[in-house]
Amino acid sequence: MRPISPELHRRAFLAAGLATMTAGGASAAAQPFFKRHGLLIGIQLYTLAPDAAKDLEGTLKAVAGVGYRSIELQGLLGRSGVQMRAALDAAGVTCASIHVQGRGQLDGDLAKLADDLSAIGVKYAVMPSPLVSNQQIQAAGGDWRKALTLLTADDWKANADFLNEKAVVLAKSGIKLGYHNHNFEFAPLGSTNGMEILFEKTDPALVTFEIDVGWVAAAGLDPATLLQRYKGRVSLMHVKDIKSETQPNFALKMDPTEVGSGKLPWTTLLPAAYAAGVRGFYVEQEPPFARPRIEAARISHDFLAGLKA
Known part of the structure; x- marks a missing residue:
């Protein structure tokens, strides 16, 4: 041989x-998308806002029971940072991102805010809507939603300046400031729009973005294209779905549904978001709900947990 x-x-x-x-x-x-990339499926607590307002601790334990381990808070809900951290720890969940209002929080005592957020373990503080002046609200007859339609290019530039200014202070505590979109930011302002102005006028080293893909789609735009255009500027994403009958608009209107039950192409959209730099994914659903909110949250979670993309 x-x-x-x-x-x-x-x-x-x-x-x-x-x-x-x-x-x-x-x-x-x-392997499913989230398991393959070692990512947590998160949820923005606004999805269960009425429940959290009545019983924060019980709501946190309920979403943990569904399978969520990452929570994005809708403000501090009347708690100190230490108290909120205790509630999160008791439920076995973490919080790396929180929504903070421009008026009343970001324009207030930033040192105290930073202390509260650091106690929780927050890495991202996200402004969920633009600053609107009292004069604009008055001109809109007291209707905040209508006042949003009165924002000019200069108003959006002022918002960008505000974000840059506050981001410098929060960065000293290791917290990055971000901005979260709806669909009114995409309303045309000549050859640009509010969202483009925010991206162009904020400092990439200081300010990041949380793209709400449901609102982008409600504006009649392709979320994947937007994410690709601003690759490296987006750290967080709201995983939100809408029904196919949603008509493109810039007026805070959508027909919401559970993730996977609507028209967004998740098998291509999630990889596009990951390629653009998104690492924080938070399920969020707008009212009205067709079922109890915790059940809607469960449907979205289970769809994403098994999604191969």
């Missing part, structure tokens, strides 16, 4: 290695 040559040994070794690598790659690709 002829001995096997060293060359044949080498070829067999390489072939076995290639087969192992191929099998490993196929195995990884077969």
Whole structure:
């Protein structure tokens, strides 16, 4: 019997290695999106706002029971940072992102705010809507939503300046300031719009963005295209779905539904978001709800947990 040559040994070794690598790659690709990337499926607590207002501790435990381990808070809900951290710890969940209002929080005692957020473990503080002047609200007959339609390009530039200014202070505590969109930011202002102005006029080293893909779609735009355009500027995403009957608009209107039950193409959208730099994903659903909010949250979570993208 002829001995096997060293060359044949080498070829067999390489072939076995290639087969192992191929099998490993196929195995990884077969895993659901969030598991494959080692990401938590988060939820913005606004989804269960009435429940959280009545019983924060019980609501946190309920969403943890669904499977969520990452919470994005809708403000401090009347708690100190230490008290909120205790509630989160008791439920076995973490909070790396929180929504903070421009008026009453970001324009107030930033040192105290930073202390509260640091106690929780927050890394991102997100302004969920633009500053609107009292004069604009009065001109809109006291209707805040209508006042949003009165914002000019200069108003959006002023908002960008505000974000830059506050971001410098929060950065000293290791907290990055961000902005969260709705659909009114995309209303045309000549050759631009409010969202473009915010991206262009904020400092990339200081200010990040949380893209709400449901509101982007409600504006009649493609979220994946937006994410690609601003690659590297977006750290967080609201995972929100809308029904196909939603008509494009800039007036805070949508037909909401659970994630996976609407028209957004999640198998391509989630990889596009990851490629653009998004690492914080938070389910959020707008009212009205067709079922109890916790059940809607469960449907969205279970869809995403099993999604291969």
